[in-house]
Amino acid sequence: TILCANDRLAFGVMAAAYSRGLKVGRRPDCDLRVAAHDDHPLSRYTCPALTTMAQDFAAMAGRSVEILLALLDEADPKQDMARTVKLGATLVMRQSA
Structure with missing residues (x-):
């Protein structure tokens, strides 16, 4: 399986x-599987349709702006710089993997 950084x-x-004549898919007669991140609108139309992770980009952008504004408001910018944000994602199973 090849896991790509984006669709x-x-x-x-x-x-x-x-x-190269290689067959992509999850069936036994296929040579390799391909999966990615983003759930690009065209992913469902590739042949075979691309297996991908759908991410909530609005939530990512919103949380990024919140963190940026909080950092700009802090008196000591080095304080509490290590922040971890976990947002949900949905596996969209299609025929490529």
Whole structure:
């Protein structure tokens, strides 16, 4: 399985596999599996359809702005710089992996 950083990279991996005669998918007769992150609107239309992680980009952006504004308001910018944010994601199973 090749796990790509985003769906657009996965599109390229799938195109390169196709040009080499490799079959992408999760069936036993396939050569490799491809999955990615983003759930790009075109992911469902690739052949085979791309397995991907759907992320809440609005929540990511909102939380990023909240953290940035909080950092700008702090008197000591080095204080509490290590912050971890965990946001949910949804696995969208399709035929590529």
